[in-house]
Amino acid sequence: METIKIREKKFKKLVDISQIEEVVSQSQNVINSILQKDSDAIFIVMANGANWFAQKLFSVYENTSLHIEYARLESYVGTAQANVSFVSMPAEDDIRGKSVIVVEDILDSGKTMEHFKTWLTEKKVKNIHLIALCKRDGNSLSTDNSPLIIAKGEWIVGCGMDYNHCGRNLKHIYTMEKS
Numbered sequence: 001m002e003t004i005k006i007r008e009k010k011f012k013k014l015v016d017i018s019q020i021e022e023v024v025s026q027s028q029n030v031i032n033s034i035l036q037k038d039s040d041a042i043f044i045v046m047a048n049g050a051n052w053f054a055q056k057l058f059s060v061y062e063n064t065s066l067h068i069e070y071a072r073l074e075s076y077v078g079t080a081q082a083n084v085s086f087v088s089m090p091a092e093d094d095i096r097g098k099s100v101i102v103v104e105d106i107l108d109s110g111k112t113m114e115h116f117k118t119w120l121t122e123k124k125v126k127n128i129h130l131i132a133l134c135k136r137d138g139n140s141l142s143t144d145n146s147p148l149i150i151a152k153g154e155w156i157v158g159c160g161m162d163y164n165h166c167g168r169n170l171k172h173i174y175t176m177e178k179s
Helices: 017-037 051-058 111-122
Strands: 003-006 009-015 042-047 067-077 080-088 099-107 127-136 148-150 173-176
Touching: 017 051, 017 099, 017 127, 017 148, 042 051, 051 099, 067 111, 099 111, 111 127
Parallel strands: 042 067, 042 099, 099 127, 127 148
Antiparallel strands: 003 009, 009 173, 067 080
């Protein structure tokens, strides 16, 4: 099994790019279906992690004008969960009355996304669609796509997810080896 090192930690490959590309393709089909019903939908990419996934998703839309916004919420300090803090949010005038497609790298505990969905509802968006690359086993949040299921307790990197801001660029998903 392939192993890499990021800073002082070792990680082993958990998910191959071929499985990730299946999720990307299936998610693009879901997005196409949403856009057929509501061509004015706005994408909100959950930065920093979801940027990698979003670029893969959006790469097929060369001849359309996608409205893409970014939101940044923080809920981790290193590998420890913390309180959710709103760092940067889309302008309310851009999203009010619109259908929103939220693009996320991983739905972990669901706490951050629940906060964000509440914020969107308060801003009076028309619909909220959620597209995620990964989801923790046991997470009850519903998505519009079928994300990869990741076991609880596995710290993962790659495809936008990081360990202390490193490893986002990796094309496979890796899990931290137990010390």
